[in-house]
Amino acid sequence: MATVAARELADGEVVFVGIGLPNLACNLARATHAPNLVLIYESGAVGAVPERLPVSIGDPALVTGSLMVCGMADVFQLFLQNGRIEVGFLGGAQVDRYGNINTTVIGTYERPRVRLPGSGGAAEIAIHARRTVIVSKLSPRAFPEQVDFVTSPGHRSGGVPRDALRMPGAGPVRVITDKAILAADPEAGELILAALYPGVTAAEVKASVGWPLAAGRDVGCVDPPAARDLELLRRVLDPKKLYLKG
Amino acid sequence: MATVAARELADGEVVFVGIGLPNLACNLARATHAPNLVLIYESGAVGAVPERLPVSIGDPALVTGSLMVCGMADVFQLFLQNGRIEVGFLGGAQVDRYGNINTTVIGTYERPRVRLPGSGGAAEIAIHARRTVIVSKLSPRAFPEQVDFVTSPGHRSGGVPRDALRMPGAGPVRVITDKAILAADPEAGELILAALYPGVTAAEVKASVGWPLAAGRDVGCVDPPAARDLELLRRVLDPKKLYLKG
Amino acid sequence: MADSAPKVMSMHAAIAAHVHDGDTVVIEGFTHLICFAAGHEIIRQGRTNLTLARLTPDLIYDQMIAAGCARKLVFSWAGNPGVGSLHAFRRAVEGENGPRLELEEYSHFGMVARFAAGAARLPFWPLRNYMGTDLPRANPRIATVTCPYTGEVLATVPALHPDVTIVHAQRADAAGNTQMWGLVGVQKEAAFASRRVIVVVEELVDESVIRSDPNRTLIPGMIVDAVVLEPWGAHPSYAQGYYDRDNDFYVAWERISRDRDELRRYLDEFVHGVRDRAAYMEKRPGLATRLKAKQRHASGVNYGF
């Protein structure tokens, strides 16, 4: 997933990095095809060059040697709301048919069965980043037809499309999972099957998703990770296997 | 005037310092009875201890050795609008019966006879400082019944009192001139004669003011400057006579 | 008015003087410089009915919730950063009987904007946000305002005015002029928004150190009520240039906080069982050596004229 997510990033882009796999993907992209990627963390570190894999988005390794550290009022107002962030990574407990993400509650808000951490910066990243990429493992529980709570809006929330809600960013253009890549249909905003990992069938992916998953015109095949990338991930970027579990 | 203005300041107060005589007065107070005065300049210098008399409110001597330097957004939002400034000094080309100050135009706004610099930070200092002190030389031209343009509001502007306009600060409590001290009548908000400099008559002051100047119940006599204060002003604080002209 | 009473005091004295039952308390810090020492002292002094506000409740608010200090939580992300859940928080919120802890929930931008409004003494702050999310449904204090120029409808959040904000920093002078570097989060705004401010520092320095680099000062002494010297006071959080984050403890908290009894034993031993932070550190031989920061010095600058 990390290597597939890394391919979503072009050199020179400004990316709002979340913790976990997105962080790994961004650092992999920076170490390979995108040396001029500018990593921004909601903690205030801009142009970070972490010497070790950060264990949180507030890790001291993100500060030492970074280009700029600013307060969080600046992060959200001058960078994000200002429209300076080109790509934002998002993840969540639930992702639905229109790319809405839930990181707030399973169950009702008032009587939650599972209380999740909440938005953090995800709601505003989903609204403002020029595009977002969702990273999440595929399962029927994680991909319901409709999320229990819209923390971070996708292409349609409550039936209303993004542009009618005047959201500045383009929303989740791609969803990177462990079996396939989904992409947002440009018109309907619905997530459809875009590419399959080697050895995975479309039926398998459809069975892992809570709505009748449509397939794009050309369902591609995801290239397997390059040996060099795996080597980098395992030896250099995450030698302690903090994120590369299983 | 500098020595008289200095007496308006109590030790430990936080004072928003203007350039010219107010600056001299504040530094005199700090050198004498108010060593813990905190000087804040609209340029962003907080707790300044200028080694030389600053020639402007943006002088580098205000920065070197100060306690804090912040951006102007913080000066106006976090210090002034937040209500942290106890005393503000103001001056102006015209001061009227209710302590309104004009630093914008003589004549009409559209066709000014004399174009003055404008508000700078004066409008918001007049509104937000917990109290203000006006420093201005007495003359009929400088003290008309009504200013041509209200840059910085006093106790009544357009006939409406401060509290009806919901201004946080108390407004100009004292006007320090070269002949007398005027004070705002607590009820009417009108400037009245509070104290005379030695050798100055009430009639002389009344002749220098464009409205029928009332006198307070006890018109006091302003103590002459202490020899020590004059010495300090002439030898230490303004040896080049930048502000102590004539 | 810059008060002339001495501000430097012990953590015990600062909490006793400035944190009262029922207060809205903010211990800010985004991963960095979170003042665990102050949270522990609040637990030791048995404060109750507190409204705890901060962006990321973190382990310290989880401990305070477990210890019974909190009535309400105002927040935007309640998790164990990089690890998982805050289990005392979850136990207080999940389940069929409904929450035992009142919640007022925003996103990070919303919380930052609440502090910004408080610091500027504006009643609200506008932000372009929340369209399409369910957050305004969960929290009716998220409202809207119409731009007088463009007619656009923007989201608003109300100002937050804590009774007391506690800020941990690398250094301050005795008057509370405080310098921080590395991640500075929303501490400046929280302090200016607050009725009272306690600053806790790794080093108490001479005024001349502060005055040598005034652009580094984030919080002026004039808004500070108490200054506490408490080295290692942010552990298991960190202080850039002083000590690293104790990630092992964050990982261990997953296990400790899952179990009420284990959590109680933790509080008994490391909070109630110690008098102050020095005693806490004595219980952890080797910690200081393991986490002590390496040297990475900033290039100099000249302030002369």
Place this chain on the structure above:
Amino acid sequence: MADSAPKVMSMHAAIAAHVHDGDTVVIEGFTHLICFAAGHEIIRQGRTNLTLARLTPDLIYDQMIAAGCARKLVFSWAGNPGVGSLHAFRRAVEGENGPRLELEEYSHFGMVARFAAGAARLPFWPLRNYMGTDLPRANPRIATVTCPYTGEVLATVPALHPDVTIVHAQRADAAGNTQMWGLVGVQKEAAFASRRVIVVVEELVDESVIRSDPNRTLIPGMIVDAVVLEPWGAHPSYAQGYYDRDNDFYVAWERISRDRDELRRYLDEFVHGVRDRAAYMEKRPGLATRLKAKQRHASGVNYGF
């Protein structure tokens, strides 16, 4: 997107590429770090119909007004700081035929708020101000908004989005990551509000210098279009740690600007008569020695972990 085209260029090239006739131009700096060199190059390149915006027009905008660059002035205090008037400005505004220069006038707080709104991409900024003043009568763009929580009526100003902002700073790297200290005014907000940004520096430094002290960075390279190395480019304004303000010149400007012919002679000799700032400095032997800053070094900080 961080552009890969080289950003370091001459002042001539930067102005030619990024300042066009009719643009809204901001050369910010509150007394400190005012980029006279950029203003002079704009005059030399004969730009016209500019809307000049900044809090304090200062001598540089007086010169640009006299040179015929300006159609409009957006400002809050138009004087010669510590000295008196800007006479070219006054001549353009006073008199019975009415102003030849369009004015849009605020107070400092209003101008700061306009830049803050622009930087945050909000259409307006709320402030508690202007009650009782005649400023909203003189400038109808000062409007009001009603707080959705308290019903209070607050003043508003509209966002300002300059076409180009020029910032003078002590140091930057080749990518435009810019560090400033001393008075920093409203430069960060102006740069973020702007469509294009030119940074002019006393020293072009290696990226490692910037990275050694990231909290000192005010403007990130990703929003910078051009980087110009121009030592003494702020004279007669100053650069903390590099050179003092040339107060003698500010005093002299009172005399020079009072007289149209004398002002023209000044522009002929010191603006049109030189190719660049190096040539300007050659015309002033002794200036560098007289104004060079003394050493007052900041206490160090450690960024290690």
